[in-house]
Amino acid sequence: MSIAIYIAVMAGVTYLIRMLPFTFFHREIKSRYLRSFLYYIPYAVLAAMTIPAIFYSTGSFVTAAAGTAVALVMAWFDLPLIAVALAAAGTAFVTGIFF
Amino acid sequence: MAHGIPIMLGYLSVSFGIGIMAVRAGITPFQATMISLTNLTSAGQAAGIGVIASAGTLFEMALVQFTINLRYALMSLSLSQKLDKKKFTLPKRLAASYGITDEIFAVCSAQKEALTPAYMCGMIFIATAGWVAGTILGAEAGSIMPKSVTDAMGIVLYGMFIAIFxxxxxxxxxxxxxxxxxxxxxxxxxxxxxxxxxxxxxxxxxxxxxxxxxxxxxxxxxxxxxxxxxx
Incomplete structure (x- = not known):
């Protein structure tokens, strides 16, 4: 299938999600359950996207696992996003020299 | 626009990861740039690139984007209450809604005054510039850098996700x-x-x-x- 069609669908759906409530809605979501669900969704999506895919992200399980470990520790100490991301890559690169 | 600069710098580095990821998935730098320009979202784009790479169906693509980006509906809803109603006419709402991301939402909702189209659009413009530029750099770098480097860079975006959750x-x-x-x-x-x-x-x-x-x-x-x- 043409990649242009994929991109059009991606862009269309993403735009509508942002545009419709911003333009036409004027009420607030009252349901506590629904608000809770929407609160947790980003975390759940990111976790499901990251694990186990991260272990395949560098083409080598060993380098990816090393990068993941460093990222987890740095994220735990609340270091900036970009520092965590680049340290993970740096670790994977250095580990890759040895394995 | 000044409020958009820190967002732009953050986006430059994150979208660099998106660019590399796209090229590794067999997407051209131009296509990757178009994806970033039309979507302006990290998790949604990463998942969308996955769908393209695995030749998924368009229905799957639509549902993936819907689920991952659903949080924006909530943010849009929340921001819609804060708008300067006089200045935000329908065409301006249609335009500004394009740029509602996690970061832009966070900065906008921290504002005390009502949001004006000039304020939002300035921030969105500069953030988008960073997002698209980073994607181009990442995609082009991904095509010319040695494999050992692009392999290692494949983890960048996931590292960022870990830093968020x-x-x-x-x-x-x-x-x-x-x-x-x-x-x-x-x-x-x-x-x-x-x-x-x-x-x-x-x-x-x-x-x-x-x-x-x-x-x-x-x-x-x-x-x-x-x-x-x-x-």
């Missing part, structure tokens, strides 16, 4: 529960439940984990605000 774990058991459940289900889908495509697996894992978390740990208004500020 780990810190709240220290404060909130509910988030620990959510990410553990989502990750465990995701592993299950990868190794035990065959035949479900990656995009659908993410949706199913995220919906089950969040639905359970919402039942067990309903959030208060304060927690929601805290999270918005963090993003």
């Amino acid at each position: 780990i810190p709240p774990v220290r404060k909130q058991k509910s988030v620990l529960f959510t990410i553990t459940a989502a990750a465990a289900l995701s592993v299950l889908f990868k190794y035990a439940v065959k035949g479900v495509s990656a995009g659908f697996a993410i949706i199913i894992c995220a919906v089950i984990a969040s639905a359970a978390a919402a039942l067990l740990f309903p959030v208060d208004e304060e927690e929601t605000d805290e999270k918005e500020a963090a993003e």
